[in-house]
Amino acid sequence: MKKILAFAGSTSSTSINKQLATFAAENLESTSFDVVDLRDFKLPVFSEDEEKNGFPEDAKKFSALLDNYDGFILSLAEHNGSYTAAFKNIFDWASRLEVKVFRDKPLLLMATSPGKMGGQFVLAAGEQRFPIQGAKELLTFSLPNFYDNFKENKIVEAEFGTLLKVQVNKFEALINQ
Secondary structure (H helix, E strand, O other): OOEEEEEEEOOOOOOHHHHHHHHHHHOOOOOEEEEOOHHHOOOOOOOHHHHHOOOOHHHHHHHHHHOOOOEEEEEEOOEOOEOOHHHHHHHHHHHHHOOOOOOOEEEEEEEEOOOOOOOHHHHHHHHHHOOOOOEEEEEEEEEOOHHHHEEOOEEOOHHHHHHHHHHHHHHHHHHOO
8 A cells, every 4th residue: 555644844733734734644545644743853954064064863864754655745834925944944954865855756735824825825835846856746735714714623614625635636646556
């Protein structure tokens, strides 16, 4: 059976993006999954000076973890219109270990936020960057107004639920082809 890794580009203990990534993974029908938390990877802020000291064990651990999966579900939190510092940092370290961070595998890229934009700016940044970093097939989904549209661990607005299910089904078909 194929297996995917789901995670959020956030280190918040109450991450709405982790909730969304987990929910999307739970909607896979014939693909197993694991969920990882970026809080489990303690890394110094990336710089060339830090890199000269060698790669941190948690950077190597995260990068090696990506080798074990057939695809990824990533929901990005948006801070000031861009990636969170925690995600950017782990992404920078991982890309120095393996340029194709996403290993030429499918990626379901999502974002959500409490507001009406649903993380559109960070989603656009990922859509532009991640194919260069090895996202072989890239599907996207945005959920605006998280607290209105996601309750009791599920999407309650039918339109958004249907849109996500379509993307999850397409993603799963890519994984299992």
